[in-house]
Amino acid sequence: MTTIPTRIESTLLRRINERRLLEAIQRHGPSSRAMLTRVSGLTAPTVSKAVDALLKRGLVEELEPVEQALGRPGKLVRMAAESAAVLGVVIDAATCCVVAAGLDGQVTEQQTRRFDTPDSYTDLIDALEDQCRGLLASVTGKTHGIGVSVPGLINDRLEEIVFSPNLHALDKRNPARDLEKRLGIPCQLVQETDALCLSERMYGDARGLEDFAVLDAATGLGLSVMSGGRLLAGHSGMAGEVGHITVALDGVRCGCGNRGCLETLATDSALLRLLAEKVGRPLDADHAAALLADRSADFQHELRTVGEYLAIAIATVINIFNPTTLFVHGRLLAGAPDRFARVLERVKQRTLTASLADCTIVTTRSSKRQGAIAGIMHHLTNAWAPTVR
Numbered sequence: 001m002t003t004i005p006t007r008i009e010s011t012l013l014r015r016i017n018e019r020r021l022l023e024a025i026q027r028h029g030p031s032s033r034a035m036l037t038r039v040s041g042l043t044a045p046t047v048s049k050a051v052d053a054l055l056k057r058g059l060v061e062e063l064e065p066v067e068q069a070l071g072r073p074g075k076l077v078r079m080a081a082e083s084a085a086v087l088g089v090v091i092d093a094a095t096c097c098v099v100a101a102g103l104d105g106q107v108t109e110q111q112t113r114r115f116d117t118p119d120s121y122t123d124l125i126d127a128l129e130d131q132c133r134g135l136l137a138s139v140t141g142k143t144h145g146i147g148v149s150v151p152g153l154i155n156d157r158l159e160e161i162v163f164s165p166n167l168h169a170l171d172k173r174n175p176a177r178d179l180e181k182r183l184g185i186p187c188q189l190v191q192e193t194d195a196l197c198l199s200e201r202m203y204g205d206a207r208g209l210e211d212f213a214v215l216d217a218a219t220g221l222g223l224s225v226m227s228g229g230r231l232l233a234g235h236s237g238m239a240g241e242v243g244h245i246t247v248a249l250d251g252v253r254c255g256c257g258n259r260g261c262l263e264t265l266a267t268d269s270a271l272l273r274l275l276a277e278k279v280g281r282p283l284d285a286d287h288a289a290a291l292l293a294d295r296s297a298d299f300q301h302e303l304r305t306v307g308e309y310l311a312i313a314i315a316t317v318i319n320i321f322n323p324t325t326l327f328v329h330g331r332l333l334a335g336a337p338d339r340f341a342r343v344l345e346r347v348k349q350r351t352l353t354a355s356l357a358d359c360t361i362v363t364t365r366s367s368k369r370q371g372a373i374a375g376i377m378h379h380l381t382n383a384w385a386p387t388v389r
């Protein structure tokens with residue numbers, strides 16, 4: 001028996017089709033309507049209607065016709081790269097950055113602003129507002145939204161950062177809400193490792209993957225898991241805090257207040273601390289990278305220690321979540337191919353053989369600024385229609 005869809009049902013169906021089209025354009029790049037009909041499984045008239053609706057909303061734009069072997073030249077449709085924009089804001093313990101991009105998500109140095117993270121929350125919001133306004137003045141077309149990537153635990157039900165172990169100025173705050181009030185543009189808060197996960201799926205090597213994980217071993221140790229095409233959130237969105245598992249009973253104090261947390265031993269920050277202790281002066285990440293490039297041989301003990309704990313972190317994620325691919329993000333260890341290869345040797349010793357055989361371990365291709373852009377694009381897509389599998 002067939003039934004006539006109600007108006008609400010047909011609106012929902014139309015939006016679901018538009019979302020499916022939008023995801024196809026994101027995945028395949030500039031495409032003709034004929035190509036979109038082939039890859040989406042929708043009928044040609046449905047594709048045509050959905051493309052028209054997306055054009056009207058300013059989410060996609062058309063390119064000049066291309067020559068075809070047969071028939072009329074077809075116009076290409078792509079994510080709006082010149083006629084619309086989104087902004088990404090990355091808040092981190094030492095530095096912040098603000099970036100403007102088209103809806104195709106291409107980020108450039110020219111459209112990126114960086115500054116040291118101010119000590120107080122008010123100064124932070126003031127600085128972010130200034131930098132965002134500067135970039136907004138330089139973009140053309142409508143700015144659809146701003147993704148705000150933050151470290152720490154976001155409680156989705158309370159809609160705030162409940163606790164940020166490495167940047168306590170963010171505790172009990174929601175910088176996305178505060179920026180939105182000042183700028184009048186929709187702002188979306190996104191946890192920094194979830195942002196990286198979305199970015200790998202949207203722009204990196206996780207395109208098309210349903211079950212994978214991202215381990216961020218830069219400042220803190222964050223984990224984001226995509227399971228069956230959805231981010232694992234837990235009851236309130238705070239899942240994934242692998243960094244605060246105790247691994248050294250009397251270890252150094254962690255930003256969370258506990259001692260001996262995995263993130264005090266397995267991250268770029270941990271290596272930075274050990275290197276600074278050895279050379280007897282404070283170091284930032286640039287100094288540490290230069291020091292290691294010059295004199296890696298002098299720091300074998302420190303590299304081995306942090307590498308061993310990073311291997312334990314990687315093994316933990318693989319043993320528990322059985323991902324098809326694990327993406328590791330970082331600079332001093334994950335970002336240096338020879339050092340990362342040594343970490344992977346240790347992973348073999350620490351992981352269950354069957355789980356390791358099922359998993360590919362690679363480094364991330366995307367950055368946190370791309371993650372902030374992916375965060376707002378994910379939100380804009382989700383806000384339009386639910387996903388259907």
Ligand SMILES: [Zn+2]
Pocket residue numbers: 165243244254255256257258261
């Ligand atoms: Zn901790």
